[in-house]
Each structure stands twice: as C-alpha cells, then as structure tokens.
Amino acid sequence: xxxxxxxxxxxxxxxxxxxxxxxxxxxxxxxxxxxxxxxxxxxxxxxxxxxxxxxxxxxxxxxxxxxxxxxxxxxxxxxxxxxxxxxxxxxxxxxxxxxxxxxxxxxxxxxxxxxxxxxxxxxxxxxxxxxxxxxxxxxxxxxxxxxxxxxxxxxxxxxxxxxxxxxxxxxxxxxxxxxxxxxxxxxxxxxxxxxxxxxxxxxxxxxxxxxxxxxxxxxxxxxxxxxxxxxxxxxxxxxxxxxxxxxxxxxxxxxxxxxxxxxxxxxxxxxxxxxxxxxxxxxxxxxxxxxxxxxxxxxxxxxxxxxxxxxxxxxxxxxxxxxxxxxxxxxxxxxxxxxxxxxxxxxxxxxxxxxxxxxxxxxxxxxxxxxxxxxxxxxxxxxxxxxxxxxxxxxxxxxxxxxxxxxxxxxxxxxxxxxxxxxxxxxxxxxxxxxxxxxxxxxxxxxxxxxxxxxxxxxxxxxxxxxxxxxxxxxxxxxxxxxxxxxxxxxxxxxxxxxxxxxxxxxxxxxxxxxxxxxxxxxxxxxxxxxxxxxxxxxxxxxxxxxxxxxxxxxxxxxxxxxxxxxxxxxxxxxxxxxxxxxxxxxxxxxxxxxxxxxxxxxxxxxxxxxxxxxxxxxxxxxxxxxxxxxxxxxxxxxxxxxxxxxxxxxxxxxxxxxxxxxxxxxxxxxxxxxxxxxxxxxxxxxxxxxxxxxxxxxxxxxxxxxxxxxxxxxxxxxxxxxxxxxxxxxxxxxxxxxxxxxxxxxxxxxxxxxxxxxxxxxxxxxxxxxxxxxxxxxxxxxxxxxxxxxxxxxxxxxxxxxxxxxxxxxxxxxxxxxxxxxxx
Amino acid sequence: xxxxxxxxxxxxxxxxxxxxxxxxxxxxxxxxxxxxxxxxxxxxxxxxxxxxxxxxxxxxxxxxxxxx
Numbered sequence: 047x048x049x050x051x052x053x054x055x056x057x058x059x060x061x062x063x064x065x066x067x068x069x070x071x072x073x074x075x076x077x078x079x080x081x082x083x084x085x086x087x088x089x090x091x092x093x094x095x096x097x098x099x100x101x102x103x104x105x106x107x108x109x110x111x112x113x114x115x116x117x118x119x120x121x122x123x124x125x126x127x128x129x130x131x132x133x134x135x136x137x138x139x140x141x142x143x144x145x146x147x148x149x150x151x152x153x154x155x156x157x158x159x160x161x162x163x164x165x166x167x168x169x170x171x172x173x174x175x176x177x178x179x180x181x182x183x184x185x186x187x188x189x190x191x192x193x194x195x196x197x198x199x200x201x202x203x204x205x206x207x208x209x210x211x212x213x214x215x216x217x218x219x220x221x222x223x224x225x226x227x228x229x230x231x232x233x234x235x236x237x238x239x240x241x242x243x244x245x246x247x248x249x250x251x252x253x254x255x256x257x258x259x260x261x262x263x264x265x266x267x268x269x270x271x272x273x274x275x276x277x278x279x280x281x282x283x284x285x286x287x288x289x290x291x292x293x294x295x296x297x298x299x300x301x302x303x304x305x306x307x308x309x310x311x312x313x314x315x316x317x318x319x320x321x322x323x324x325x326x327x328x329x330x331x332x333x334x335x336x337x338x339x340x341x342x343x344x345x346x347x348x349x350x351x352x353x354x355x356x357x358x359x360x361x362x363x364x365x366x367x368x369x370x371x372x373x374x375x376x377x378x379x380x381x382x383x384x385x386x387x388x389x390x391x392x393x394x395x396x397x398x399x400x401x402x403x404x405x406x407x408x409x410x411x412x413x414x415x416x417x418x419x420x421x422x423x424x425x426x427x428x429x430x431x432x433x434x435x436x437x438x439x440x441x442x443x444x445x446x447x448x449x450x451x452x453x454x455x456x457x458x459x460x461x462x463x464x465x466x467x468x469x470x471x472x473x474x475x476x477x478x479x480x481x482x483x484x485x486x487x488x489x490x491x492x493x494x495x496x497x498x499x500x501x502x503x504x505x506x507x508x509x510x511x512x513x514x515x516x517x518x519x520x521x522x523x524x525x526x527x528x529x530x531x532x533x534x535x536x537x538x539x540x541x542x543x544x545x546x547x548x549x550x551x552x553x554x555x556x557x558x559x560x561x562x563x564x565x566x567x568x569x570x571x572x573x574x575x576x577x578x579x580x581x582x583x584x585x586x587x588x589x590x591x592x593x594x595x596x597x598x599x600x601x602x603x604x605x606x607x608x609x610x611x612x613x614x615x616x617x618x619x620x621x622x623x624x625x626x627x628x629x630x631x632x633x634x635x636x637x638x639x640x641x642x643x644x645x646x647x648x649x650x651x652x653x654x655x656x657x658x659x660x661x662x663x664x665x666x667x668x669x670x671x672x673x674x675x676x677x678x679x680x681x682x683x684x685x686x687x688x689x690x691x692x693x694x695x696x697x698x699x700x701x702x703x704x705x706x707x708x709x710x711x712x713x714x715x716x717x718x719x720x721x722x723x724x725x726x727x728x729x730x731x732x733x734x735x736x737x738x739x740x741x742x743x744x745x746x747x748x749x750x751x752x753x754x755x756x757x758x759x760x761x762x763x764x765x766x767x768x769x770x771x772x773x774x775x776x777x778x779x780x781x782x783x784x785x786x787x788x789x790x791x792x793x794x795x796x797x798x799x800x801x802x803x804x805x806x807x808x809x810x811x812x813x814x815x816x817x818x819x820x821x822x823x824x825x826x827x828x829x830x831x832x833x834x835x836x837x838x839x840x841x842x843x844x845x846x847x848x849x850x851x852x853x854x855x856x857x858x859x860x861x862x863x864x865x866x867x868x869x870x871x
Numbered sequence: 872x873x874x875x876x877x878x879x880x881x882x883x884x885x886x887x888x889x890x891x892x893x894x895x896x897x898x899x900x901x902x903x904x905x906x907x908x909x910x911x912x913x914x915x916x917x918x919x920x921x922x923x924x925x926x927x928x929x930x931x932x933x934x935x936x937x938x939x
Contacts, residue, residue: 164906
C-alpha cells in the first residue's frame with residue numbers, strides 16, 4: 047500500500063518458482079526474458095512479451111520499483127486494435143469544453159497494482175506522439191491525458207495494452223464523483239483534527255505541567271480559554287459525523303459504537319466548557335481532540351481501502367455494447383441500442399457480444415453462453431432460434447430480428463433477480479455492534495450510578511468523577527477493535543491479489559459452514575481432457591489421438607483443447623493416411639475447416655475426414671453405435687467408416703481438489719451448483735469428492751437453492767464467475783468471484799480473487815479466521831482494561847491526565863495487535 | 872510572562888491560516904491521489920514532473936532517455 051512496506055517482490059533472484067512478471071506458478075517449461083541483465087522465468091508468452099517490451103523501451107527499472115507483482119496479461123486484450131474507441135472518444139471530445147490546442151481525455155486502466163505501474167504507464171504514454179502530459183490517478187485507476195490535435199488515441203490505448211494492462215475510456219458516473227467527494231471530506235476532517243490536536247496538545251502540556259509544578263491561575267485560565275475555540279471548532283468540523291450517526295441509530299433504537307463515542311466526546315466537551323466558564327473542575331479539551339483524531343484516522347484508512355475497489359468494479363459493470371449493427375434499406379449502419387425498435391434486423395459478427403435478445407433469420411452460428419448458463423460447450427444456433435443479450439457469438443455470423451428491448455431482455459430479468467437477492471440477503475449481526483449495545487448500556491448505568499452516589503456524598507465532585515468514568519472507559523479501544531483488524535486484513539488480502547468489498551465480508555467469512563462452487567470457470571477453467579479413446583480401426587488409440595490433434599490445429603472450438611499434442615513430443619508423418627498427411631504438410635492445399643457447432647472436416651480429392659459430434663459423423667458414414675457413458679463423446683471418421691471415439695470431459699483446475707479438500711478438512715459441507723445439465727457435473731463432483739451436486743440449475747434455480755440452504759440455517763459461501771452466478775453471489779452470505787469472472791459477477795461478489803489461482807481461497811479463509819481471533823483478542827483486551835479501570839475511576843482515584851493516558855494506551859494496544867494480521871503468514 | 876497574552880493569540884492566528892491552507896489544498900485536489908504522488912520524489916527521473924526544465928539540469932529528460 048505504501049512505500050515504507052518491505053518489498054515482497056524479488057528484484058533479481060531467479061530462484062523463486064513463480065513468474066517474475068506476474069507471480070503466478072510456472073509451467074513445467076517456462077519462458078525466459080532478459081531483465082536488467084539477468085535471465086528471469088516467465089509463466090506465459092503474454093508475460094514474456096510484456097516484460098521484453100518494458101526492458102526494450104528502457105524501463106527495466108519498473109522491476110526495481112514495484113512493490114507488487116503485475117497482473118497476468120489477458121490474451122483477449124493483447125490483440126484488440128482499439129479502433130472502435132476512436133469514434134466514442136472523439137464524440138466525447140466534442141462535447142468537452144477545451145481550447146483548440148490541447149484536448150483532455152481520461153482512460154480507465156485496470157491491473158495497476160502499485161505505484162511502479164503508474165510510473166510505467168506514464169513513461170510509456172508520455173513518449174507517444176501527440177501526448178503533451180500524462181498523469182495517473184492510482185486511486186481511481188485513471189489516466190488523464192493532455193493531447194494535441196494529432197494524437198492517435200487507439201495507438202495510445204494499444205501501447206498501454208501492450209504493457210499488459212486492460213484499458214478502456216473512463217466513464218465518470220455519479221457514484222465515482224460521490225466517492226471522490228467522500229474521500230476529500232474525510233481527509234479534511236482528519237487534517238483539521240490533526241492540526242487541532244497539535245495546537246490543543248501544546249496548551250494541554252502547559253496545563254499538565256502547571257498541575258504538577260504549580261501555575262498562576264490567570265495563566266491557567268488563559269490556557270483554557272485558548273483551547274476552547276480550537277476544541278469547539280475541531281468537534282464541530284471533524285466529529286460531527288459521530289454525533290449524526292449515533293443520533294440516527296438511536297432514533298431507530300440501535301445502540302452502536304458511535305453512541306458511546308459521541309457521548310464521551312459530548313460530555314467531556316461540555317464539562318470542559320463548563321469548567322472553563324466557571325473556572326473550576328478539570329478540562330479535557332486535549333482528550334476530546336485526540337480521540338477525534340485517532341478515530342478519524344482509523345476510519346480514513348478503512349475508507350481508503352474500500353474506495354479503490356468500488357471505483358474499479360463500478361466502472362467495469364458497463365461491459366454491454368452501446369451500439370448494434372443494423373441492416374437497413376440503405377446498407378449497414380451502427381445504431382445506438384436505445385434507438386432500436388422491436389423487429390429491427392441486426393447483424394451479429396463473430397466475437398460480438400449480443401446487444402439485445404433476438405431471433406435469428408439467417409446464418410448459422412455458435413453462441414458462447416457460458417457466462418449466462420454455465421454450459422461449457424457453445425450452443426449452435428439455427429435459423430429461428432433466439433440469441434440472448436450478453437452472450438457472445440463464438441463462431442459464424444448471423445442476422446436476427448430484435449425481440450426484446452433494453453429493460454425486458456433475459457439479462458435484465460437476471461439483473462432484477464440480483465436486486466432481489468441484494469435486498470433479501472441475510473445480514474449476520476457483526477460482533478462489535480452486538481457487544482457495543484451491551485457495553486453502552488453497562489457504561490451508562492455505571493456512570494449514572496457513580497454520579498448519583500457521589501452526588502449524595504460529595505456533590506461538587508460528582509460530575510467530574512462520572513466524567514472520568516466515561517473517559518477512562520475508553521470506547522476508543524472498543525471502537526477501534528474491529529475496524530483496525532478488518533482494515534488490516536483487507537490490506538493483507540489485497541497484497542495477495544484478493545479484493546474485499548466492505549470488510550464485513552471478512553468477518554462473515556469466518557462463520558461459514560457451507561461452501562458452494564460453480565463449475566465452469568470456477569472449478570474448471572473451460573478446457574477439456576480426453577480421457578478415453580475407443581479405437582474402431584486397426585490404428586492404435588495413440589495414433590488416432592495424434593491424428594485428431596493434427597486436425598484440430600485449425601479450429602478454435604473450446605472442445606479442441608482436449609486434443610493437444612504434448613509440446614516436445616515430435617510430430618511424425620501419418621503413414622496410414624498418406625493423402626491427409628500430404629494436405630496437412632503443404633500450406634497451399636486444402637485446410638481443415640471447422641463447421642459451426644458440429645466439428646472439423648477436411649475434404650480431399652479421394653477422401654474426407656471428420657472430427658465432431660454424433661450428427662456430424664453420422665452424416666458421413668450413416669447411423670453408428672455411439673458409446674454410452676457420462677463422458678461427452680466425439681467421433682473421428684473418414685469415408686471408410688468411424689476410426690475412433692474420444693471420451694471428453696471437463697478439466698478441473700490443478701488446484702481444485704486441494705481447495706475442496708481444504709474446506710472439507712475444515713468440516714464444511716461442499717456443494718457443486720451448476721447450470722450445466724450434462725452428466726459432466728456429476729463426473730467432476732465425483733472426481734473431486736464433492737457430495738452434494740445440483741446440476742442444470744437456471745440462475746433463478748441457483749438463487750432458490752442457496753435460499754433453501756440459508757433457510758435451514760446454513761452460512762453459505764458461494765464461489766462463482768459467470769453472469770448466471772451474479773444473483774447467487776449477492777444472495778450468499780459471502781460471495782467470491784474468481785479470476786476472469788464476468789464483470790457482473792465481480793460487481794456482486796463480496797470479494798474478488800484477481801490471480802488465476804483457486805487456492806487463494808484457502809488463504810482467504812485462513813486469514814478470515816485469524817482476523818476473527820484478533821478481533822476477539824482486541825475486544826477481550828478492551829473489556830479487561832475497562833473492568834480494571836472503571837472501578838478505580840468510579841471510586842474517584844483517577845485524575846484526568848491518567849484517564850487520558852489510559853485511554854490512549856489501550857487504543858495503541860488494540861492497533862498494534864491488529865497489525866499482527868499482516869505479520870503472521 | 873504577560874507576553875503570553877500577546878504571543879498565544881498570534882499562534883492562534885497562524886493556526887487559523889494553517890487550517891485555511893490545508894483545506895484549500897485538499898479542495899483543489901492536491902490530495903486526491905495519495906498513492907501515486909507519494910512516489911514521485913523517489914523517482915530517478917522526477918525532474919520530468921517539474922514544469923521548468925531550463926537551467927535545472929544540463930540534461931533534459933529527452934537527453935536522458937537516449938543515454939539509457
């Protein structure tokens with residue numbers, strides 16, 4: 047978080063078994079790059095490309111400056127040319143008021159993990175043509191550019207994407223502004239309280255010294271009178287928030303931590319003012335101001351952590367396209383979504399995100415609905431089928447008629463489900479608030495009883511002794527116990543690539559007893575394994591697998607990930623299939639083509655080869671006996687008949703079983719909840735030893751499943767990634783979105799794991815339980831301290847300076863104890 | 872000791888000026904990004920952040936770039 051922290055990143059050592067650029071685990075054959083004169087290991091070509099670029103442009107210093115690993119570059123981001131943004135940015139430029147010579151534009155850059163990243167971006171962009179000034183605001187992940195008229199924005203965006211960051215135009219929302227304003231207000235309060243504390247503290251030292259060595263009463267009055275306006279101003283300016291929130295909660299009958307804080311501040315201040323006016327008693331101006339400052343610093347640190355996360359996620363939500371390609375009488379035009387009427391004919395290209403629900407009228411395509419349904423295999427869409435807004439055209443092109451407008455699409459229905467989930471989510475009462483209620487009641491009773499007792503015996507002292515009880519009882523330690531621990535935990539998590547939104551999730555996580563996993567993208571990474579080969583010809587299974595590998599090289603269908611010839615194993619000629627070998631060897635001849643939603647085929651002069659699903663194969667060689675088992679079966683055939691069947695199944699992430707076992711060892715129930723209706727789910731659950739499986743669930747079904755568990759009293763943790771998980775992530779007691787999750791899922795989750803490693807979940811859970819222990823220690827300490835100090839104060843044995851000292855001391859203990867969260871790993 | 876009656880009010884006036892300065896600085900956005908700005912002084916090339924280049928150093932940032 048800041049520069050004084052020890053650098054956790056190796057600067058030049060090649061011994062660590064993680065990627066030097068992004069810190070992910072290395073594959074068995076890592077890539078290498080020359081960085082600052084030393085060879086460093088890289089986990090993927092993406093990291094290598096970025097690292098080479100950084101060093102080639104003389105910015106190798108980045109690796110010395112950084113305090114966090116960079117994010118792994120996303121492949122999709124690496125080959126966008128950003129030309130589509132020129133229009134939208136140019137449009138916005140026109141609406142902005144600026145003189146002709148320079149223009150301002152803001153870009154949102156995701157993936158900047160530490161100040162060195164912003165240095166890198168500023169350096170890189172600053173040397174681009176047409177850039178007059180580049181300044182990164184790391185809090186908002188925003189790059190502010192001053193450009194001359196000839197600047198090429200897509201090229202600038204490209205140059206940032208080359209560094210491995212994700213970049214898009216920055217959209218200023220009302221929420222963004224509100225958050226930035228909140229940051230300023232809180233900072234001003236901290237500053238005023240801090241300055242006031244120094245000023246009042248100076249006078250207080252004189253007063254305390256006067257108490258000990260003696261002081262002329264006229265100077266004592268002077269000191270009191272000058273402290274008074276400063277303390278009043280600080281309370282009015284900085285501490286007003288405590289009074290407001292305490293009052294708002296009292297009105298609703300809730301006793302929160304802000305109440306004893308407000309009471310102590312209010313009483314100590316009014317008593318001090320009274321003492322100053324009448325010239326008797328004691329003044330507590332310094333305690334009032336110091337207390338305010340400490341509390342504000344704690345809240346500021348906590349708010350700063352939240353600020354960045356919410357900004358990044360908020361801006362990400364806007365991933366839907368704003369325009370659609372409309373086929374009109376006079377050709378093809380781009381039209382804004384909001385202006386498209388029902389029944390408009392739109393064209394969808396490969397790679398497009400479908401903007402609206404639409405019924406296809408011509409063309410065949412594959413739709414990737416994995417974000418929507420959790421189905422891992424793309425759905426092939428025929429004429430007359432409906433494609434849904436938010437899904438992606440994986441293959442092919444089609445024309446379609448719009449059947450639902452914004453607000454009534456299936457995606458909008460999902461969003462409404464999310465809204466519903468957010469409002470019905472059970473809130474586990476937080477420990478500190480529960481204890482606060484009791485504590486406040488007890489303190490008030492004791493203080494009142496003390497006042498009554500002393501009023502009967504020594505009326506002049508009654509007010510001061512009751513006040514000493516309130517001051518020494520130190521709501522400060524109690525008030526800091528939870529936020530200090532939670533904000534430290536949140537920071538520690540962030541350093542490990544996990545973002546927690548609102549620290550209450552960390553506290554809730556420690557109470558979880560049921561863990562629910564989504565399948566696709568969470569336990570699996572969308573790739574497949576070929577686990578069984580049934581040979582129907584003379585060839586061995588190995589040879590046929592090799593043949594399939596050679597064929598699929600020309601397809602980008604996700605299922606082809608099952609046919610990857612191990613790197614390093616030599617290619618050899620296909621002796622049995624000489625004609626095919628000839629074709630594959632010579633670049634000029636026929637290539638295998640992939641057929642939407644069906645498979646791959648290559649047509650040669652004398653023969654034809656096909657790899658694909660049942661319908662595709664049977665088209666070539668008639669009805670076939672198809673293997674029956676839970677696996678997804680693909681056939682490989684040529685015109686002489688079927689050569690082999692390949693049994694394919696979802697590939698679990700490497701660390702999936704580790705994570706499942708970890709949670710089981712913690713005594714939790716593990717569930718698998720997936721939209722995939724194929725037997726794949728059961729297979730996967732079986733191999734990971736998960737007992738409870740619910741497959742084929744719609745997003746609403748998932749929501750109901752979790753609600754049912756919660757109704758039975760389970761405290762649920764949901765881990766998912768897709769749009770179809772967004773509602774259930776919001777509904778579960780804690781929702782965690784994993785790497786590459788859809789933006790909507792990220793926005794609804796309580797925590798987001800940025801690294802692509804599932805075992806970060808184990809670390810997160812351990813940290814949450816440790817945090818809980820620290821909070822209990824903090825509260826325990828604060829209560830013990832009070833149990834000792836209050837009787838002394840009530841007996842009238844605590845002078846004001848000792849009360850103030852005790853208060854500060856107990857707060858420091860709490861803060862130091864909370865810091866231990868960062869240290870123990 | 873009577874001088875305290877004179878010196879302390881002066882201290883308070885300075886105090887008021889400091890309050891005003893700090894609030895102005897925050898309102899003008901100088902503290903909007905606490906992470907990035909804290910790093911600038913530690914950067915080798917921090918001259919680039921200083922608006923005037925002439926006479927500050929014989930090497931302009933561009934020169935430095937080529938020597939890297």
